[in-house]
Amino acid sequence: MAVLRKRNRREDQIFVEGNIPMEYLYTVGPTLEPFFRKLKDKGEFNGVKCGRCGTVYVPPSLFCEACFEKMTKNVKLPSKGILESYTVAHYDHLGEPLSKPEIWGLIRLDGADTPFVHRILGDPKNVELGCQVKVKLKAKAKRTGSMNDIDGFVPA
Numbered sequence: 001m002a003v004l005r006k007r008n009r010r011e012d013q014i015f016v017e018g019n020i021p022m023e024y025l026y027t028v029g030p031t032l033e034p035f036f037r038k039l040k041d042k043g044e045f046n047g048v049k050c051g052r053c054g055t056v057y058v059p060p061s062l063f064c065e066a067c068f069e070k071m072t073k074n075v076k077l078p079s080k081g082i083l084e085s086y087t088v089a090h091y092d093h094l095g096e097p098l099s100k101p102e103i104w105g106l107i108r109l110d111g112a113d114t115p116f117v118h119r120i121l122g123d124p125k126n127v128e129l130g131c132q133v134k135v136k137l138k139a140k141a142k143r144t145g146s147m148n149d150i151d152g153f154v155p156a
């Protein structure tokens, strides 16, 4: 059978069951590694500022989405910001009911132009659009260098 020939009948299909052992190493890359390292080691937020248009990205990006400039200027940002949007989830990703509702928000740190998604901690009754939020980090010994080093954001 030629490689490009299409099989149209299901009974012609060949199924092979089994496992393929795979090893891999995932890295976050040269742009995000300093961000996660600073978050893990110092509990600080590091962003990048575009040298051409001034847009500040958190988490950092290699190139500016607005003007395509390569970004190299790191900026330190505070651990507080604005809740730009949010939703209250009552079911998990498998469709199972949660024991209590979770709040997921779009947070833009003060001084940043780009928001990111994270948990909002607390009662949904105390959350409103545009409210100030501040970060709640995991204990330093429990941080691993990921967005999960952040427990969530608390309305300030």
Ligand SMILES: [Zn+2]
Binding pocket: 050, 051, 052, 053, 054, 055, 064, 065, 066, 067, 068, 069
């Ligand atoms: Zn730019």
